[in-house]
Amino acid sequence: MKYRFSPHDYIVFVVSYLFFFLYIGQVNNVLPFPLPAEIPSWTYLVVAIVFNIWVIPIPGIHPRKPPEVAEYKPEEIVEKKPVKPALKELVPTSKEKLEQGLSQTHKGFINRISAVLKGSQTLDEAMLSQLEETLVGTDIGVKTAYMLFEHVQKQASSIDSPDAAMGIIHSEITQILAHRQMPLTIPADIRPFVIMVTGVNGSGKTTTIAKIAHRLKNDGLSVIIASGDTFRAAAIEQLEHWANKVGADFIKAHEGADPSSVAFDGLQAAISRKIDVLIIDTAGRLHTRETLMDELKKTKRVLDKKMPGAPHENLLVLDATIGQNAIEQTRQFNNAIDVSGIALTKLDGSSKGGVIVGIANEFEIPIRFIGIGEGMDDLQTFDAQQFVDALFLDN
Numbered sequence: 001m002k003y004r005f006s007p008h009d010y011i012v013f014v015v016s017y018l019f020f021f022l023y024i025g026q027v028n029n030v031l032p033f034p035l036p037a038e039i040p041s042w043t044y045l046v047v048a049i050v051f052n053i054w055v056i057p058i059p060g061i062h063p064r065k066p067p068e069v070a071e072y073k074p075e076e077i078v079e080k081k082p083v084k085p086a087l088k089e090l091v092p093t094s095k096e097k098l099e100q101g102l103s104q105t106h107k108g109f110i111n112r113i114s115a116v117l118k119g120s121q122t123l124d125e126a127m128l129s130q131l132e133e134t135l136v137g138t139d140i141g142v143k144t145a146y147m148l149f150e151h152v153q154k155q156a157s158s159i160d161s162p163d164a165a166m167g168i169i170h171s172e173i174t175q176i177l178a179h180r181q182m183p184l185t186i187p188a189d190i191r192p193f194v195i196m197v198t199g200v201n202g203s204g205k206t207t208t209i210a211k212i213a214h215r216l217k218n219d220g221l222s223v224i225i226a227s228g229d230t231f232r233a234a235a236i237e238q239l240e241h242w243a244n245k246v247g248a249d250f251i252k253a254h255e256g257a258d259p260s261s262v263a264f265d266g267l268q269a270a271i272s273r274k275i276d277v278l279i280i281d282t283a284g285r286l287h288t289r290e291t292l293m294d295e296l297k298k299t300k301r302v303l304d305k306k307m308p309g310a311p312h313e314n315l316l317v318l319d320a321t322i323g324q325n326a327i328e329q330t331r332q333f334n335n336a337i338d339v340s341g342i343a344l345t346k347l348d349g350s351s352k353g354g355v356i357v358g359i360a361n362e363f364e365i366p367i368r369f370i371g372i373g374e375g376m377d378d379l380q381t382f383d384a385q386q387f388v389d390a391l392f393l394d395n
């Protein structure tokens, strides 16, 4: 039998011997102090015996609980491994990925605002001017910063707490983003559906094309990708690698080929092979910005001539790590080629993702996708409410 002795058992054990010595000392008259005369000496012996017996575990009289901690058995521990929860931790849900991806932007944007608001109990002049300064210093752009600030300022006299001010900012941002939630759909009556993907070098065009193609393939659509970024040989190879990986057809160009003729070849192939979706990669940098924009305009014209209405989606890919510069990039591309949708990439590696609010506020362009990682499944359809929930989440 196994027993567990608690500290008070040891104390009782020691006390039992104390009474035993008192009994021995009293009977032999050797105690250095007198014990009360009215207590008979055998009382000490009885107390000593009772205490002693109490400590000794005797089944039936006073059984002890077996130890609560089981003996160490390695094989038991291996058997009890929580297999399912561990797998769940390894594969985060898309919501968890989004929250994780936006955690840096939360720190670089929302936390900066709440730090100001937590600085005082009242919304006084000093706090308002600090809030103004902070908003202008975030990545949402001056125009949107002032718009948000004015909303708070207008209601400053009627709201009683800095928390309420945060509530106003929260609901304004929700509204701004909600207006831009319009997922990219591929209508059944447009075949091939043509997507032209633009954006500066390194913004994530090629990766985003691969992710979109991967999605479309999963949805059962056939996809063809054309390598319109003919400026760099490495860009063509990178795209070919992805096309093979996701199982899309590929129209390969040689370095320096005319991008619009590659787009044309892609469209012709898509029509003759009865492919559902054609995605065209484009260059992100030419000799000057004007030549780049002229080239993109030409590609658009060529596509439209071959298939009136094409490209059906003019997707601009923006890198969230560049912050406010993304607003200027949107302006330039939109002025030149009428952007019809935006994909904002690298939110996972940026604290400047607040720029999405500025873009959404300044341009009436749907935000189609957000990129939150390099993996094929790390492109999410933009959902304003989910985005705001993750953005404001204090984790």
Ligand SMILES: Nc1nc2c(ncn2[C@@H]2O[C@H](COP(=O)(O)OP(=O)(O)O)[C@@H](O)[C@H]2O)c(=O)[nH]1
Residues within 6 Å of the ligand: 199, 200, 201, 202, 203, 204, 205, 206, 207, 208, 284, 317, 345, 346, 347, 348, 349, 370, 371, 372, 373, 374, 378
């Ligand atoms: N962390 C992260 N990296 C990304 C994301 N999207 C693209 N990238 C990376 O950004 C780099 C440039 O992407 P690429 O597609 O080549 O850009 P392109 O020059 O516009 O075609 C590559 O290393 C990508 O893996 C994203 O959402 N998150």
Ligand SMILES: [Mg+2]
Residues within 6 Å of the ligand: 205, 206, 207, 229, 235
């Ligand atoms: Mg590329």
